[in-house]
Amino acid sequence: MRAYKPKGNVQAKPYYTDRYWQAPQVAKFDVESDEVFAADLAAIKAKFEVSDAFIQVEQMTVWINPSDIYGVLELMKDELEYTQLSEMSAIDFLEQRDEFEIFYQMLSMNKRKRIRIKFSIKNGQAVDSVSNLFRCADWSEREMFDMFGIEANGHPFMKRILMPYDWQGYPLLKTYPLEGDEFAAWYEVDKIYGKEARDVIGPEIRDTARIDRYDSERFARLGHEVPFGMDPDKEENKDKAQSYQEDGGVFLIKKLDKESSVVIDDPQR
């Protein structure tokens, strides 16, 4: 019997498997160490439940409940001067914790500070759309839906943005293979020619190191085009190397004369 391999994360490669090795952690600092962040956190805590908050690399991360996200961002935009949503997306932690991490990266130009709002949801759960507050969230939430399958409630146009509308699967999930599943492998053939064309067109060639032993015959050397199967290196074939024009030349077109042609060596001419 074949040994069982876990298929939860098919992209994971064990580059380093020391059993005592621990991944380095970015140092976390107390929020009270920064006055501006402490005031912001107090304002958020006054209205919403905050499960965790800390400072990492001079940015504050605030963990909240999924249902509070619209209210928190509204508060931050209207009262705390965090007027820009730099980016938002999801991170796949389905294998480790069976949940997605959703993050919203906020920027205040007045305070010159960045805050990251985070919460986690279960697989299949939807988030509240914030595209009414920040127009840029419109496309970001569509991309999140396209890549992870996380829907945003209240979004005006909840459709795929990068992949075609009839695509199946969510490519940024850890369980999605980089070279595509079977649907992806046959997508264009199925769509254009139909499934019965699979046998005619054949599977994709994904082996980058593949060498076809006929390639040296099929592809001519530049400037030494010879008929199919002829070896241009052999002495008797030396004068059979063809130029791109016929021997007699073509009507109205001057034939290239290699002796009288000039090779321009200076690239800066």
Place this chain on the structure above:
Amino acid sequence: MAQHKINYTQDGGLPVALTSIDKIANWGRSNSLWALTYGLACCGIEMMASGASRYDFDRFGTIFRASPRQADVMIVAGTLTKKHAEFIKRLYDQMTEPRWVISMGSCANTGGMFNTYATVQGADRIIPVDLYLPGCAPRPETLQYGVMLLQKKIRANKAGNAQKAKRLM
């Protein structure tokens, strides 16, 4: 009255050139290869450079057209994504026959470095390709040389025989 005089006996005869149907038809086809502007990625920049003044495609009779109905040759210049695959087929079908396809660069030939779920692994999975140009991206000289080779291929056709329609399947 015209003041100039035509000397019909000069240069050995009348201003008439004799040729065969094959040659005149292939001459017309091969020396006015109008190409579809089809830059999909960075190879498109090299294709534009080929058309611009330094390399000057116009002197080969290759003029870029913005409509597939006016084009003879489709230069697939760049990465062909799976989302775009149906449109390259539609554009190819809109070109009138005889039509030719040049696959320009690694991405259009084999998918190139994009060994991913979203990239078509070679344009010849969708449409029949006449000429593959190597390079990432090929220089304008390569594209010009490829067009010359395509001209040579066209000149080898027999005009009397109706061209066999190229179909992938």
